[in-house]
Amino acid sequence: MGLIGLSYTFALKTIGTFLPGIFTVASVRQAATVMSLIASLTLVVFYVVFRRDYLQKDQIALKRASAFAIIGSSAILVLRTKNLLLLSNAFVIVIYETSPFLFRLVRSSAPEALAAWISSILFLSFFVVFHKEVLHKKLTNLKRATLSGVIGSSIGALLLTVILLNSVYSGQLRWFHVTFRTSISLFLPFTALGFASLFYFFFIFYKEQTAKRGVRS
Numbered sequence: 359m360g361l362i363g364l365s366y367t368f369a370l371k372t373i374g375t376f377l378p379g380i381f382t383v384a385s386v387r388q389a390a391t392v393m394s395l396i397a398s399l400t401l402v403v404f405y406v407v408f409r410r411d412y413l414q415k416d417q418i419a420l421k422r423a424s425a426f427a428i429i430g431s432s433a434i435l436v437l438r439t440k441n442l443l444l445l446s447n448a449f450v451i452v453i454y455e456t457s458p459f460l461f462r463l464v465r466s467s468a469p470e471a472l473a474a475w476i477s478s479i480l481f482l483s484f485f486v487v488f489h490k491e492v493l494h495k496k497l498t499n500l501k502r503a504t505l506s507g508v509i510g511s512s513i514g515a516l517l518l519t520v521i522l523l524n525s526v527y528s529g530q531l532r533w534f535h536v537t538f539r540t541s542i543s544l545f546l547p548f549t550a551l552g553f554a555s556l557f558y559f560f561f562i563f564y565k566e567q568t569a570k571r572g573v574r575s
Contacts, residue, residue, distance in 0.1 A: 364401070364556055391442050398435040404560075405431055405484075412567075423487040430477030437470045475522045478515040485511045485559075503562035510555030513548055 409424040443449045444465065454461040463469070489504035 395438040395442055398438045401431045402435050420487050420491050423484040426480045427484040430480035433473045434477055475518045478518045482511040482515045503559045506555045507559035510552045513552035
């Protein structure tokens with residue numbers, strides 16, 4: 359499921375960068391919002407299942423890191439849910455009538471940009487702790503995969519940090535395909551490298567767990 363969520367997120371960012379106008383079409387925007395919600399949910403499920411089924415009681419540091427990763431991915435899921443609700447005129451009217459300030463806050467892109475940055479730091483921390491655990495236990499089959507996860511999450515955290523700093527400097531927090539549409543030749547290769555690195559981790563990890571289940575059965 360993590361592979362699905364990761365792949366869709368990358369595809370959405372790429373399409374949004376090359377074809378920003380496509381999301382002005384109501385049906386496309388609705389479909390993209392629903393799929394973004396599903397993609398975020400798959401990542402939450404991955405971290406929850408990882409913490410519940412993969413970890414042992416003595417893996418305290420990794421348990422803590424995975425808990426923070428769950429918090430980060432859940433925050434993104436909440437924001438994706440908010441974006442879906444904003445497609446409903448009834449929800450928008452209720453929020454506005456409740457509080458104009460809350461209405462402006464809900465419609466602002468600042469919470470999503472900040473949550474994405476904080477989550478990227480939490481994901482990076484998870485992969486760093488996981489990689490250290492793999493090295494400590496000498497799990498050679500996962501050594502490259504977790505290192506790839508560290509590389510991919512580092513790239514993601516670095517890009518989002520640059521985006522956040524640029525947004526603060528310009529006085530407006532915006533998402534990737536808006537902020538760096540004019541810098542596509544520079545940032546997209548790094549985004550692609552980050553995606554490939556994380557994809558490799560999820561693929562190898564899934565393959566390893568499938569092999570273990572096959573041996574047990």
